Amino acid sequence: MIEFKILKKSDKSRARLGILKTPHGEIETPTLVGVATQAVVKTLTSEEVAQIKSKLLICNTYHLHLRPGEKIIKENGGLHKFMNWKSGLMTDSGGFQVFSLGFGRDFGMGKILKSSSEEILEEGRQPRHLKITDDGVYFKSYLDGREMFLGPKESIKIQEDLGADIILAFDECTSPIAGRTYTEKSLERTHRWAATCLKAKKSKQALYGVVQGGKFRDLRIASAKFIDSLGFDGYAIGGEFGDDKATMVKMLGWVNNELDEQKPRHLLGIGYLEDIPKIIKSGVDTFDCTMPTHYGRRGIAFISSGRLDLNKAVFLKDKGPLDKKCGCPVCGEYKRSYISHLIRAKEITGLKLLTMHNLFFFNSYVEKIREDIKKGKI
């Protein structure tokens, strides 16, 4: 079980300062949740992840079910022991893969719309590579092509075997090009699955319900109200968030307005650096984002003054640290020149150093925001 305590509510915004108590320690919120899809923050050991101030990670049900399979993990004593991670863990339900391996793949897009699309998905439309039914979703394994079925009961069962502190209801993350009728139908399904998940859960893990509803205000509000009414331990907010930052903030407002203030709110998959103050001010307590880790592996370092692309040859001649103001283990010991060389030479240690720096940088950034809330600045 988890316990969520709000220490302070901002009077300038919806921001809150809190403590999330899990069986694996207390986590100060707001906090960035590190993405560890395959039971690993890519390139780092769990000790290293702890060293750069991460307290909560999110692993993925779909991926771990396919490989190595929840049985293996259960036999190892659960995810925590399996990956030697001592702090908090969440598992994502696989609901995002319904989108990312479905329409996301078909249209080559992420859940944030970057360019306008002529196509709008309406009711009855199915993605090419999977089949969405009222009971769940038929996937084709990307590893061997074998068909696998994931529905609310299956997802909960797997997540119980994995044994994270916080688990998520199985949902359908809708595409940014989902039209009104598609979204309505999908939302009904997601809501039905939410109730099924609650009933199916036997463990003491905390279960978060997922709010969907796409870009439609009434659906978002209805979803928040419905999910709130079911009595979950917390909430996750999923799906698309418009194609600009102002819309995102507006949409989060619709939802957070309806949710029980006393329960923790997790925003799924959002966390560009510039988004973080906005989502925290919107009343979000935890959020996960691949940005620090994913971009790190692309050679991008986040620093106080913006971003650096260490692929660029200019950095070979740069003898300074990634960020003079950064207190991370990487900035203390390594120069841009060396890191740039590693990235350009495709040496894996380069990916690791940037992942460490970026996670530390993001965590410090959020830490500063917690301070600001405490001081009444935000």
Place this chain on the structure above:
RNA sequence: GCUGAGGUGGCGGAGCGGUCAAUCGCAACAGACUGUAAAUCUGUCGCCCUUGUGGCUACGGGGGUUCGAAUCCCUCCCUCAGCA
């Protein structure tokens, strides 16, 4: 010295009479990436400008044939391989 192969944009390497400022790859430069299938994808990449069915200079150097040459001929220079 003889014989053979070859010299093309930063590099590698296509093209072998017109539609070639020259396929493609690499590098370089710019951009994208938001509940992570993919250390990925996209664009630019001779110079100049009033950015255009624009101008200029280019395929080792020089000369020639042709309406027209990176592409054919002559000559010189250079590289590589084999033989002396």
